[in-house]
Amino acid sequence: MNDMSIAGRGKLPSAEEAALVKKFLNDTTLFLGPDPEIMQNHDLMPRTADEDEAIAKVADSHIIAKIRDRIQAGCDEGYEMVEQMGAAPGAKWGDVITGVYSASGDLAIASAGGVLIFSALVHHPIKFIIKNWINDPTVGVREGDGFIHNDSRYGNVHNTDQSMILPIFHKGRLVCWVASTVHEGENGAIEPGGMPSMAESPSDEGLKMSPFKVVENYQIKRDILTFLQNSVREPKLQYEDMKVKLFACLRIKQRIEETLNTDGPEALVSTLRLTMENVRAEVKRRISEWPDMTVRTYIIQDSTLRENCVVKINCKLTKTGDRLIFDFRGSAPEFTNRATNTIVAGLKGMLAQVFLCYVWPDLPRGQAAFAPIEVITDPHSIVNCSYDAPNSQSLMSIFTGFTAGQHAVAKFLYSCPEKFTKVHAPTFNMINTFVWGGVSQHGETLGNLCADLNGMGAGATVDRDGEHALAPIFATMADIGEQELNEEEVPFLQLVSKKMTRDAIAPGKYRGGQGYTMMVATKDSEQWGFMTVCQGAKIPPLQGLFGGYACGCYPLSKVKGVDVYDVLLNTPEKFKHSIEEIMNEQPFEGASYTTHHMGMGFEISKRGELFMISQGAGAGYGDLLERDPRGVIKDIEEGLISPAVAARTYKVAFDPETLAIDEKATEEARAAERKARIARSRPYSEFVKDWSKPTPPTHLQYFGAWGDDVETLYMGSPEKTRDAEVPRPNYMPHPKDVRIAELEARLAAVGAMGGEKQ
Amino acid sequence: MKVAMTEYLRIDLKSEKWECRVCDHEIAPARGNYKEGLLVHDRDPREIHPPIIDPDKYRFTFSPDPEWVRILEYCCPSCGTQVETEYAVPGHPPLYDMEVDLEALKAQWAARGEAAAPYAGPAVVRDEGHGH
Numbered sequence A: 001m002n003d004m005s006i007a008g009r010g011k012l013p014s015a016e017e018a019a020l021v022k023k024f025l026n027d028t029t030l031f032l033g034p035d036p037e038i039m040q041n042h043d044l045m046p047r048t049a050d051e052d053e054a055i056a057k058v059a060d061s062h063i064i065a066k067i068r069d070r071i072q073a074g075c076d077e078g079y080e081m082v083e084q085m086g087a088a089p090g091a092k093w094g095d096v097i098t099g100v101y102s103a104s105g106d107l108a109i110a111s112a113g114g115v116l117i118f119s120a121l122v123h124h125p126i127k128f129i130i131k132n133w134i135n136d137p138t139v140g141v142r143e144g145d146g147f148i149h150n151d152s153r154y155g156n157v158h159n160t161d162q163s164m165i166l167p168i169f170h171k172g173r174l175v176c177w178v179a180s181t182v183h184e185g186e187n188g189a190i191e192p193g194g195m196p197s198m199a200e201s202p203s204d205e206g207l208k209m210s211p212f213k214v215v216e217n218y219q220i221k222r223d224i225l226t227f228l229q230n231s232v233r234e235p236k237l238q239y240e241d242m243k244v245k246l247f248a249c250l251r252i253k254q255r256i257e258e259t260l261n262t263d264g265p266e267a268l269v270s271t272l273r274l275t276m277e278n279v280r281a282e283v284k285r286r287i288s289e290w291p292d293m294t295v296r297t298y299i300i301q302d303s304t305l306r307e308n309c310v311v312k313i314n315c316k317l318t319k320t321g322d323r324l325i326f327d328f329r330g331s332a333p334e335f336t337n338r339a340t341n342t343i344v345a346g347l348k349g350m351l352a353q354v355f356l357c358y359v360w361p362d363l364p365r366g367q368a369a370f371a372p373i374e375v376i377t378d379p380h381s382i383v384n385c386s387y388d389a390p391n392s393q394s395l396m397s398i399f400t401g402f403t404a405g406q407h408a409v410a411k412f413l414y415s416c417p418e419k420f421t422k423v424h425a426p427t428f429n430m431i432n433t434f435v436w437g438g439v440s441q442h443g444e445t446l447g448n449l450c451a452d453l454n455g456m457g458a459g460a461t462v463d464r465d466g467e468h469a470l471a472p473i474f475a476t477m478a479d480i481g482e483q484e485l486n487e488e489e490v491p492f493l494q495l496v497s498k499k500m501t502r503d504a505i506a507p508g509k510y511r512g513g514q515g516y517t518m519m520v521a522t523k524d525s526e527q528w529g530f531m532t533v534c535q536g537a538k539i540p541p542l543q544g545l546f547g548g549y550a551c552g553c554y555p556l557s558k559v560k561g562v563d564v565y566d567v568l569l570n571t572p573e574k575f576k577h578s579i580e581e582i583m584n585e586q587p588f589e590g591a592s593y594t595t596h597h598m599g600m601g602f603e604i605s606k607r608g609e610l611f612m613i614s615q616g617a618g619a620g621y622g623d624l625l626e627r628d629p630r631g632v633i634k635d636i637e638e639g640l641i642s643p644a645v646a647a648r649t650y651k652v653a654f655d656p657e658t659l660a661i662d663e664k665a666t667e668e669a670r671a672a673e674r675k676a677r678i679a680r681s682r683p684y685s686e687f688v689k690d691w692s693k694p695t696p697p698t699h700l701q702y703f704g705a706w707g708d709d710v711e712t713l714y715m716g717s718p719e720k721t722r723d724a725e726v727p728r729p730n731y732m733p734h735p736k737d738v739r740i741a742e743l744e745a746r747l748a749a750v751g752a753m754g755g756e757k758q
Numbered sequence B: 001m002k003v004a005m006t007e008y009l010r011i012d013l014k015s016e017k018w019e020c021r022v023c024d025h026e027i028a029p030a031r032g033n034y035k036e037g038l039l040v041h042d043r044d045p046r047e048i049h050p051p052i053i054d055p056d057k058y059r060f061t062f063s064p065d066p067e068w069v070r071i072l073e074y075c076c077p078s079c080g081t082q083v084e085t086e087y088a089v090p091g092h093p094p095l096y097d098m099e100v101d102l103e104a105l106k107a108q109w110a111a112r113g114e115a116a117a118p119y120a121g122p123a124v125v126r127d128e129g130h131g132h
């Protein structure tokens, strides 16, 4: 119940009555679920009396800058500790953040490295603790306490991330919070590794820790720890990383205490508050420099990870004065039993990365940079899902949402004279890697993933090609880890790794950075398997920029009925080092060669069977006919593109033997192609008469709004829709049931059901 | 005054038109959708993103599925420069992707003064090193 619904009737309750009603409801709440008041708000909390008082005493910008640098250094120190000591692969490659939060729970200062998406997301659980536990006599918040959290419905991205949260007191008064967050991986879900794509309800998603106390007197409580260990596949990891996060928080606490001792609590409180307020004000100023405009784009997801279908992420970005509004209405409705939904906070966290990583990387890391930016969605949408919807693969929707944002923002930045980075085509956005799990060669039960997901190809910029396999969109300063070290602990090898996938291109005047091939095969375990959790095997998950193209598609290839380790031992000449050669030449007799979309549920693998994927390319920028022919030849020399594809796509003429460019013939070929373009294209008004259709095509399962009408959301067919404002269940049938029905229909058609009783 | 809005498009604030930055062709009214003054081609995505593995053998080939997605290529009717691309679900109406508030743009640039060539953004430059 909210205040409005009380006020709706004839007689208004007095303030006293309203307070009484509120107290009654608070006292009789049976379950403290995720709180919409907290979860839907990403702005800074109002300034408190304590903060006012502190700012009145200390507001000198030099003192503030000095203390901010000290706290920042402390956060970076905590970050280093987690990265060096953490057991989770995620910790080792920097899928980590540490930060200092205001007494009201806003993230004021965060570590410079790591996963900045967390910077917009860990404030929610802290606000939950503040709202519910501080004054609860059965819980309380005291010096020496530590709280743990992972349930994304209470904050953060997905349940594989765990946070440790400590309140910091000075002379008995709560002055701030510190927290450390790591992508831990394993969490006891229906599939190993913490990000199950098979989850059909939140109950399949493993550990669901609402924020609770797990540390007292700076000691982890053993009884609760044991319960958590008992709930996951990697009990040692659970313990080790809880300790690591706790000690990282304690180090930051030590740095805060040093500041408290030298400069006093007011200086600290003032620094935290003013840092956020100044960043927020600066963001509004920077936005006001953009042109007033509305930009529209959409990104198409081509699967739920269980089946291929067409899922729209719709984005309208409007800038007026110093306001910037992301309108995601018209995006697909929430899937009731598919894991690709996200809570809206996750989407906002990822959008914050557009700015912190790609537009204004000079701003202090924290919650304030995104605080003044507005976000609108439909209720129970794939980008603002309900409590009852699974969201363990929220990455699919937050990454495509990010790309919509990145694509739209670029169109505002081009004309804006004030730039802090170069205008940038979308970076690749899918985690093309292997999630793995099982029992290792050392008898350990493990569940996690290859850090290669961090090798996303970068988008091209206004004056430069995109970098290959550069960094993930959620952490521009992360690492892909040392595969050789990893292989000491896991029973599989990456037989091919870091070799660029030829012809998987994103052309343009400046081309996107490309991705590399990964081939894995299990070696030393009979209980080991893989999964892949990406979209984009049928439809590219990007858009190109200013005439540039997006990336192509990236499927999963499998070779079964072979032991490549035997092949390598006995007939090594048969082994090939590219997906192209292995799949086209089929060099292993008797083996089966198949292709699949990138949503492979956890699958046990046999020794020596090949699973092969490729990282993706970032998008291209500008008209490809303007690409410097020397750049094209360099790409051939570097194995990024084959000579035939290069000549056909870029219209470059060169000697096939020497690769010497024929400048004149190139010039002519390009002039001819420009003429050919004009000849084969049609005027817009004529074109849309044939092209544009009033409803989605019947041959596709389409989800989301169609065209300009964002009031109606399609739910899989032109006949099935929902009012955007009115939630409706959206169930998908089991893909195996769909396949069985197809096959049974075929059997029935040829009369081969054998008179089976129904 | 003319303001460069994208790699290939600018707005002439006086004539209130979108123009091609390559050949100066006047494309469309700046209060409307620039695409209306361009030519469009419905491109089979396999021509741009070629199959890497044999399409006769495999369901997935590294090419986008032409039944699922098309590439709308927009070019200048005068010089043939490819101004924009749009990966579209077949039949999905093209987007009005840049709806400019022209009055606000005029006011913004009147305050700024003459439009300079668009600034590419900060470059990475070699540090001078410490002198002490």
Ligand SMILES: [Zn+2]
Binding pocket: B020, B021, B022, B023, B024, B025, B076, B077, B078, B079, B080, B081
């Ligand atoms: Zn032109």
